[in-house]
Amino acid sequence: MTAEKAYRIDLFSLKTPQMRAFHLTWMAFFVCFFAWFAVAPLMPVIKGDLKLTPDQIANINIAAVAVTILVRMAVGPLCGKYGPRITYTLMLALGAIPVIGIGFAHSYESFLAFRLAIGAIGASFVITQFHTSVMFAPNVVGTANATVGGWGNAGGGVTQSVMPLILAAIVSLGVQQALGWRLAMIVPGVMMLILAVLYWRYTQDTPEGNIPALRKRGITVECGKEGGWKVFKAACVNYRVWMLAITYGASFGVELFIHGVAASYYVDRFGLTLESAGLAAGSFGLLALFARALGGIASDRVARSFGLGGRTVLLFLLMAGEGIGLLAFSTMGNVTLAVVAMLSFGLFTHMACGSIYAVMPFVDRKALGGVAGIIGAGGNIGGVAAGFLLKATGNLPDALFALGCIVLVSAFCGLAVRFSAAQKEAEQILYDEAVAQRARSGAGAAVTA
Secondary structure (H helix, E strand, C coil): CCCCCCCCCCCCCCCHHHHHHHHHHHHHHHHHHHCCCHHHHHHHHHHHHCCHHHHHHHHHHHHHHHHHHHHHHHHHHHHHHHHHHHHHHHHHHHHHHHHHHHHCCHHHHHHHHHHHHHHHHHHHHHHHHHHHHHEECCCCCHHHHHHHHHHHHHHHHHHHHHHHHHHHHHHCCCHHHHHHHHHCHHHHHHHHHHHHHHHHHHHHCCCCCHHHHHCCCCCCCCEEECHHHHHHHHHHHHHHHHHHHHHHHHHHHHHHHHHHHHHHHHHHCCCHHHHEEEEEHHHHHHHHHHHHHHHHHHHHHHHHHHHHHHHHHHHHHHHHHHHHHHHHCCCCCCCCHHHHHHHHHHHHHHHHHHHHHHHHCCCCHHHHHHHHHHHHHHHHHHHHHHHHHHHHHCCCHHHHHHHHHHHHHHHHHHHHHCHHHHHHHHHHHHHHHHHHHHHHHHHHHHHHH
């Protein structure tokens, strides 16, 4: 009997390969995001230790997300060829090296190089979305993708609050701050190594098994016959991929930008302590615990009545809400109002991210790796562009206002995503089959009970 995609999310189960993938993807993604942004809340200390200028700090923030663009484009096709299990394990193990290694940086140049290398682990998102996309059926794939993405993204918020506390704990033992922040970076590096072992041991690529083994047996997997760069090329010629990449750049790119500047912004503009600024900045990332999942759930619910077209309209509305909220945030001069405004636009931002990857699995099933990679890279392009925008304006409120305007324009790219009548009909059949299968399973369970 051929294994099927999961048509329900049994949240408290680890019995099936689908649910093991669900939980280990978000855990691995959480750790990668925690490590990716672990340096950001420590920057007020680091810039004093390394005597960094504002321009150098801006370059470091750009470097943190720049390299991820290329790596995200690469890992999507790699997932299609070698499978997410191998790809994720290697990323976690190799990514731990620069995370721990940045503690050995003693100059701007060496710190920049390590920060650039750490940015590669931001591509973990693409592997996460690929893995859940091949494990879950159309009726719940949006919810699954958004939930693992949101819970993983929360690592970026947790690190804003936790890393200053780790540093404070180390300093309380009598260690100087200049050494303390270096020792603190060992924690996320070790976490990555632990997850690498767990991912290799307890996951498989698809419900049927691991992709390389399936191909050796002559079994064609849904994500493409051969994977690799062929699926990347197929994704490149699909205009819907680029429309979603733009919207992801205007949503996740903004999220990345806020993660990189929020803690320092609250310290410099409002005079908060490092710990208080970390808590304020961390609240933005913690929205991902539920908000991104909410975007995916809403997309799946809308699809019940309005199909694929309903998913894209929802995306437009969420992007518009993000843009309006960002414009409001840019004008705040009081710390309390600033936090409230940040949380308001952050809610729309995270929901938009979840909505985008609820549309992604339906763009081109046979080029899934390439589609996921390009759209994911769009997010990092947005983050890099926001960094250059800040350098150009030299003022964060002005940069945020400009970003709000850009987001509003980008929202229309969501509306530009269209699907043919034939594709809508085919996807509706798959959706209805998944819903029916779930209903039969529920009825069977009731009879058994």
